[in-house]
Amino acid sequence: MEDYNRNCTCEQNEQTRADMFERIKCLNFAITELGLYLDTHNDDEKAICLHRKYSKEYRELTDKYQKVYGPLTIQFPCNKWRWIEEPWPWEGGNF
Amino acid sequence: MWTYNKMLQYPVNIKCTNPRLAKVIISQYGGPDGELAASLRYLSQRFGMPDQNSKAILNDIGTEELAHLEMIGAIVHQLTKNASIEEIEAAGLSPYYTDHGVDVYPQSAAGVPFTSAYIACKGDAIANLQEDLAAEQKARATYEKLIDLCRDEPDVLDPLRFLREREVVHFQRFGEALRGVQDKLAEKKFYMNDGNCLDMKKNDCNCN
Numbered sequence: 001m002e003d004y005n006r007n008c009t010c011e012q013n014e015q016t017r018a019d020m021f022e023r024i025k026c027l028n029f030a031i032t033e034l035g036l037y038l039d040t041h042n043d044d045e046k047a048i049c050l051h052r053k054y055s056k057e058y059r060e061l062t063d064k065y066q067k068v069y070g071p072l073t074i075q076f077p078c079n080k081w082r083w084i085e086e087p088w089p090w091e092g093g094n095f
Numbered sequence: 096m097w098t099y100n101k102m103l104q105y106p107v108n109i110k111c112t113n114p115r116l117a118k119v120i121i122s123q124y125g126g127p128d129g130e131l132a133a134s135l136r137y138l139s140q141r142f143g144m145p146d147q148n149s150k151a152i153l154n155d156i157g158t159e160e161l162a163h164l165e166m167i168g169a170i171v172h173q174l175t176k177n178a179s180i181e182e183i184e185a186a187g188l189s190p191y192y193t194d195h196g197v198d199v200y201p202q203s204a205a206g207v208p209f210t211s212a213y214i215a216c217k218g219d220a221i222a223n224l225q226e227d228l229a230a231e232q233k234a235r236a237t238y239e240k241l242i243d244l245c246r247d248e249p250d251v252l253d254p255l256r257f258l259r260e261r262e263v264v265h266f267q268r269f270g271e272a273l274r275g276v277q278d279k280l281a282e283k284k285f286y287m288n289d290g291n292c293l294d295m296k297k298n299d300c301n302c303n
Contacts, residue, residue: 025102032104032159036264039151040271072101089103090169 020065024072027058097158104162105257109173109250114186116245117174118204123241123258124167125201125209128233134160136214136230140223146279149220149272153227156265163261166254168199174251221280224273231266235259 034051041047066072070082087093123129137157144150175183175197183192190206201209215226238259245251 021102025106028100028102029104032155033264036152036155036159036268039155040148040268040275042148073098075098083101089101090107090165090172092108092173093101093103 017065017069020061021069024058024061024065027054027061030054031058097161103166103169104159105166105254107166107169107173107254109170109248111248111250112177112182113174113248113251114178114183114188116248116251117171118186118188118191119244120167120174120241120251120255121171121199121202122204123234123237124164124171124199126203126207126237127213128230128237129201129203129209129213130160130164130167130234131201131209132213133157133230133234134164135211136216137227139214139216140227143216143218143220143223144276145220146275148275149224152268152272156268159261159265163258166258170251170254171199172197220276221273224269224276227269228266228273231262231269235262235266238262 031051031054034047034054038044038047038051062072066076070085071078074083125131134157137153137160141150141153141157144153175188178186178188178197180192183189191200191202194200203209215223217223217226238255242252242255242259245255
């Protein structure tokens with residue numbers, strides 16, 4: 001908690017974090033759902049187009065988020081081991 | 096392989112302790128129609144699927160079920176972590192507390208530990224996909240019963256409703272995969288013999 005507070009000096013930043021994470025979760029869900037749909041509708045151009053659009057936004061947004069608030073996956077490079085920071089998702093780590 | 100995403104698929108933020116609800120919701124963790132059974136069922140059946148669509152759908156739904164297992168674990172954890180001994184006793188959780196404390200253990204609402212007897216891998220794609228369709232309906236029905244039991248707890252109802260909806264989507268996708276497999280198995284098969292097979296066998300094999 002302390003570490004991201006170092007980067008967050010006001011309540012508005014906290015709101016930015018929550019908004020970013022909300023968008024990440026929405027994109028993650030949309031990508032999962034489109035993925036299942038495409039597994040049985042391989043030729044649906046509109047779905048592929050949406051999947052491409054959301055996946056690109058997901059990559060950009062998670063990159064931005066993780067640089068400030070810590071890693072969401074263990075593959076994200078970091079100078080300090082922030083992976084262990086609490087809360088974990090099951091402890092209310094989802095805003 | 097799998098890697099962990101440090102987020103829940105859908106948020107679980109429960110403010111009020113309620114071990115009575117945890118006692119029944121745990122069935123979707125390790126019960127007969129729970130998320131652990133679902134995940135292992137699909138991830139095990141995927142090895143025997145005959146076409147690319149059914150391999151992919153079993154792989155991907157099996158993966159999503161692991162995310163659901165985590166959500167149910169989070170619900171049970173948040174409902175019990177601050178429970179007093181009196182609340183645990185009043186919820187009828189004394190036997191559970193004796194063996195597991197407030198850890199999350201895969202068992203049914205009636206206390207039966209998880210067993211792989213809940214899943215089938217029949218060595219038959221049609222039989223397996225039909226089982227998966229039934230499994231999704233049974234999980235949906237279980238969620239509807241849990242929604243009845245949790246009617247006064249909006250923090251619990253919200254993720255349960257999300258999980259119920261996912262069962263409906265999975266049922267739809269499995270139905271489409273089943274039709275694909277049926278078409279594939281009904282295709283006419285052509286066997287070609289180019290006349291060299293017997294010679295090749297003679298050359299490659301020294302045992303006769």
